[in-house]
Amino acid sequence: MDAINDTLSSLGVYREGMPWNPVEKIIMERRSVRRFKKEMLPDNLIRRILESARFAPSTGNGQPWKFIVIKSPEIIAEMERDAAKITKFFMFFYGYTMFKGLRRMVSKIMANFSVMRLYKNEFCTPPFFAMTQAAEDQTVYFHEAPVVIIILQDKRGVSNPSVDVGIAGEHIVLAAHSLGVGTCWLGFARLLTYYPKWRKKFGLNKYPYKFGNCICLGYPAYKADREVPREIQTVEWHEGSMKDLPRYERQGE
Numbered sequence: 001m002d003a004i005n006d007t008l009s010s011l012g013v014y015r016e017g018m019p020w021n022p023v024e025k026i027i028m029e030r031r032s033v034r035r036f037k038k039e040m041l042p043d044n045l046i047r048r049i050l051e052s053a054r055f056a057p058s059t060g061n062g063q064p065w066k067f068i069v070i071k072s073p074e075i076i077a078e079m080e081r082d083a084a085k086i087t088k089f090f091m092f093f094y095g096y097t098m099f100k101g102l103r104r105m106v107s108k109i110m111a112n113f114s115v116m117r118l119y120k121n122e123f124c125t126p127p128f129f130a131m132t133q134a135a136e137d138q139t140v141y142f143h144e145a146p147v148v149i150i151i152l153q154d155k156r157g158v159s160n161p162s163v164d165v166g167i168a169g170e171h172i173v174l175a176a177h178s179l180g181v182g183t184c185w186l187g188f189a190r191l192l193t194y195y196p197k198w199r200k201k202f203g204l205n206k207y208p209y210k211f212g213n214c215i216c217l218g219y220p221a222y223k224a225d226r227e228v229p230r231e232i233q234t235v236e237w238h239e240g241s242m243k244d245l246p247r248y249e250r251q252g253e
């Protein structure tokens with residue numbers, strides 16, 4: 001059995017009580033980095049990180065993605081400005097927590113009954129809070145990173161291509177951290193898709209691509225990576241016959 005497993009991974013096999021292996025360590029200790037050194041990443045390092053994405057699994061091996069690397073400070077600054085601008089526009093109508101009196105009341109009703117239903121993922125609490133901050137110029141979306149990678153999703157992908165894009169993106173994130181490069185996913189980059197100019201620039205206006213997601217990268221300006229507590233989660237285990245009830249285990253205790 002060990003001989004078979006030994007051929008699977010050069011890191012060896014599981015032994016009871018063993019410490020995290022190097023792959024697990026990166027997974028457990030990786031944190032989103034939101035402050036970077038100005039220093040540019042060498043192209044070969046970026047290419048190396050992208051190799052991990054290229055080797056990601058995908059449904060039917062369809063590889064429904066395209067990567068766009070942005071290294072230009074001018075372009076990233078313009079993306080930042082435009083993301084902030086569109087946030088201000090949204091928050092003018094829907095940022096009721098920023099207003100008082102009648103405007104707050106009207107804007108809360110609009111937010112609750114229209115946009116929060118149509119865009120419930122964008123306007124649930126954490127993004128809503130971040131957008132409120134961005135509208136007040138208290139935060140930046142692209143974290144002043146030297147490199148931004150946009151992942152386009154090929155609409156022709158088999159089954160659910162957004163899962164494939166997520167896996168490819170996480171390969172980027174984990175490979176980068178293992179090579180000393182900090183990353184942060186940037187779902188908010190989607191805000192740029194409201195601009196025809198960005199849709200054209202990144203080829204989102206043409207079949208078969210749409211915005212998949214976005215990740216910023218750079219050398220961290222502080223020590224970010226460390227293990228942090230995560231919520232304990234209940235996992236359902238089915239081990240017996242069809243008639244047996246599942247066993248519930250609190251994962252993480």
Ligand SMILES: Cc1cc2nc3c(=O)[nH]c(=O)nc-3n(C[C@H](O)[C@H](O)[C@H](O)COP(=O)(O)O)c2cc1C
Nearest residue numbers: 030031032033034130141184185186187188189213
């Ligand atoms: C798909 C996705 C989109 C995200 N979008 C953003 C974002 O736009 N801005 C940001 O600062 N963090 C973003 N994050 C990072 C999460 O906030 C972060 O992963 C979470 O708080 C857990 O923290 P950790 O990454 O340090 O473990 C995103 C994460 C994922 C997976």
